[in-house]
Amino acid sequence: MNGKKSKIEKLAKAASYISGFDEMMYGGLPEGRTTLIEGGPGTGKSILALEFLYRGAMAGKAGIFVAFEERASAVRRNALTLGWDLKILEKAGKLAIIEVHLDPKTIISGDFDLTSLLAIIDGQAKVLGSKRIVFDAMDILLRLFDNISRERSEMYALHEWLLSREMTAILTVKATDGSELFRRYEFLEFMADCVIRLAQHPGEWVSTRELQVIKYRGSDFGRNAYPLVIQPGGISVIPISEVGLQHKALGPYISSGNPDLDSLLGGGYRLGSSILFAGASGTGKTTIANTFVESACDRGEKVLYLGFEESEESMVETMLSPGIDLHPAVKAGLLKIVTAMPEAYGTEKHLIRTFQMIGEFKPVHVVVDSISSFERMGSSRAAFEFAMRLVNHCKDKGITVILLNQSTGGTDDRQAISGLGISSIIDAILWLRFVEAGNKLKRVLLAIKSRGSNHSTQYRDFRITDDGIKLSEESPDDGCAIPGAAKR
Amino acid sequence: MKKSEKITPNARKKPQYIFRLYVAGNEPNSQLARENLKRICNKYLKDQCQIEEVDVMIDFASALKDRIFVTPTLILVEPEARVIVIGNLGDEDRVISALRLRI
Numbered sequence A: 001m002n003g004k005k006s007k008i009e010k011l012a013k014a015a016s017y018i019s020g021f022d023e024m025m026y027g028g029l030p031e032g033r034t035t036l037i038e039g040g041p042g043t044g045k046s047i048l049a050l051e052f053l054y055r056g057a058m059a060g061k062a063g064i065f066v067a068f069e070e071r072a073s074a075v076r077r078n079a080l081t082l083g084w085d086l087k088i089l090e091k092a093g094k095l096a097i098i099e100v101h102l103d104p105k106t107i108i109s110g111d112f113d114l115t116s117l118l119a120i121i122d123g124q125a126k127v128l129g130s131k132r133i134v135f136d137a138m139d140i141l142l143r144l145f146d147n148i149s150r151e152r153s154e155m156y157a158l159h160e161w162l163l164s165r166e167m168t169a170i171l172t173v174k175a176t177d178g179s180e181l182f183r184r185y186e187f188l189e190f191m192a193d194c195v196i197r198l199a200q201h202p203g204e205w206v207s208t209r210e211l212q213v214i215k216y217r218g219s220d221f222g223r224n225a226y227p228l229v230i231q232p233g234g235i236s237v238i239p240i241s242e243v244g245l246q247h248k249a250l251g252p253y254i255s256s257g258n259p260d261l262d263s264l265l266g267g268g269y270r271l272g273s274s275i276l277f278a279g280a281s282g283t284g285k286t287t288i289a290n291t292f293v294e295s296a297c298d299r300g301e302k303v304l305y306l307g308f309e310e311s312e313e314s315m316v317e318t319m320l321s322p323g324i325d326l327h328p329a330v331k332a333g334l335l336k337i338v339t340a341m342p343e344a345y346g347t348e349k350h351l352i353r354t355f356q357m358i359g360e361f362k363p364v365h366v367v368v369d370s371i372s373s374f375e376r377m378g379s380s381r382a383a384f385e386f387a388m389r390l391v392n393h394c395k396d397k398g399i400t401v402i403l404l405n406q407s408t409g410g411t412d413d414r415q416a417i418s419g420l421g422i423s424s425i426i427d428a429i430l431w432l433r434f435v436e437a438g439n440k441l442k443r444v445l446l447a448i449k450s451r452g453s454n455h456s457t458q459y460r461d462f463r464i465t466d467d468g469i470k471l472s473e474e475s476p477d478d479g480c481a482i483p484g485a486a487k488r
Numbered sequence B: 001m002k003k004s005e006k007i008t009p010n011a012r013k014k015p016q017y018i019f020r021l022y023v024a025g026n027e028p029n030s031q032l033a034r035e036n037l038k039r040i041c042n043k044y045l046k047d048q049c050q051i052e053e054v055d056v057m058i059d060f061a062s063a064l065k066d067r068i069f070v071t072p073t074l075i076l077v078e079p080e081a082r083v084i085v086i087g088n089l090g091d092e093d094r095v096i097s098a099l100r101l102r103i
Helices: A045-058 A072-081 A086-091 A115-128 A138-143 A148-164 A180-184 A186-191 A259-264 A285-298 A312-320 A327-331 A347-361 A371-377 A380-397 B028-044 B060-065 B092-098
Strands: A034-039 A063-067 A095-099 A132-136 A168-174 A194-201 A208-216 A225-231 A234-237 A274-279 A303-307 A335-339 A365-369 A400-406 A428-437 A440-450 A460-465 A468-471 B004-007 B017-023 B049-055 B073-078 B083-086
Touching: A034 A045, A034 A148, A034 A186, A045 A063, A045 A072, A045 A086, A045 A095, A045 A132, A045 A168, A045 A194, A045 A234, A063 A072, A063 A115, A072 A086, A072 A095, A086 A095, A095 A115, A115 B060, A132 A138, A138 A148, A138 A168, A148 A186, A180 A186, A225 A380, A234 A380, A259 A468, A274 A285, A274 A380, A285 A303, A285 A312, A285 A327, A285 A365, A285 A400, A285 A428, A285 A468, A303 A347, A312 A335, A327 A335, A335 A347, A347 A380, A365 A380, A371 A380, A371 A400, A380 A400, B017 B028, B028 B049, B028 B092, B083 B092
Parallel strands: A034 A168, A034 A194, A063 A095, A063 A132, A132 A168, A274 A400, A274 A428, A303 A335, A303 A365, A365 A400, B017 B049
Antiparallel strands: A194 A208, A208 A225, A225 A234, A428 A440, A440 A460, A460 A468, B004 B049, B017 B073, B073 B083
């Protein structure tokens, strides 16, 4: 169909510089070609498209954002919430936002076309020297024609125009699989060289977004649906290797070091899984982690403990109080405790050091105490990147990874529960809380998630004694251990 | 201000209708719009109209400033209130109603 351009040559890629995205796209978007991003409302289409331009502009490649739905001021405002100052880029001539709105009182009489819009874009592209362009909410523009065959002919004309100018283009279309709009715009999938589908799956605790490439003419690409996270700083796509978390069978049950906790989890932790302990300071995250460390080392399994909160001596000393003695494991060379200040290096360097240690020490389990300490580096993105890539690395190697995440102590602290947004790649989550009971404060524990296990869904009282941790029995009446819990 | 071509059927009389027509060179729809507008002017507004033409292919800056994204686009600038009609103006009935020219 696009016979004019069918020269056989190596497909050039336009890097998006979006975390994890280029990796799964084997380099980026097809350069000089058109990419379609489709998905329902709130799936992150516009942000993904805008980030392509934003990061490109930061790297010196100018771009044009054509907004058919949102006002330019809204685009700028939304970008600011992610920490992107578009105005600076606009002033520097690296970005232009063209807001396309038709006066609602406009009267239509006879045929028309988009020549004027294209002339404007042409003019702007020449001024900026731009080869990157986004048409955001293409469906809104197409609706103007109110005629399916005119929609198509205008789209094909636009596509030809983009090709002739060697523009690397993104079109976003609001369409969910199977909907009427989706079928109406299905021809765009045939037209575009690359098609990316975004979806959102609302969960009980956290909703997860997913990105899937369904077509990439002339290039290989990762074929899974990958978790996509939007947070201050921008998008991260989690490029789980083809071995895939979702498809990888979990290992056998291993004891948490406490029989009560094992039964609450439906048998214990799973070998090679990723586990998150979330809770405020002092709720007992480190104690639960070291209960496991002690028992693992007893079984002769090596543990690498990455401490970012306190020194080795201080941690080992503190653990003696709930009756956990880590000295023998350290002496036997089964437990390696490595402490560092998160502020000491950048995320990348921390990761490289950690990967090196994993390679040399070959642990069966890794504990990170805590990922939240990375926020002290000034961004939750740093913490997220570290956790996400460490989990991915450990998953690949079949290593159990336990992440501790300190919450600020709110009663519904979704950020902590979701573990900085990585919950989609976490297999089990334990949530630790302080609650008021009469005139006392007590600890409670809830297993929010334990993939592949029939875990308890009740809050349990949880005590730290001289002889380790103790959990209350599961109450038969499904009663609430804490006020308000039934509402959840 | 605009790089445009002024067509005043009768320069001596004070024009009461000011139109601005955005076209894309000599593309078929633009050509049609020109002809249709001229015909309508002659028929309903003899010696009363002034047509200012903007070619977006030459003057994209005006198109951007005036937020004109499709061609052809006709704007009735005066008398108030402003009317915007897009398309080749082929539907005369619709156009004259829109321009409040129906008697």
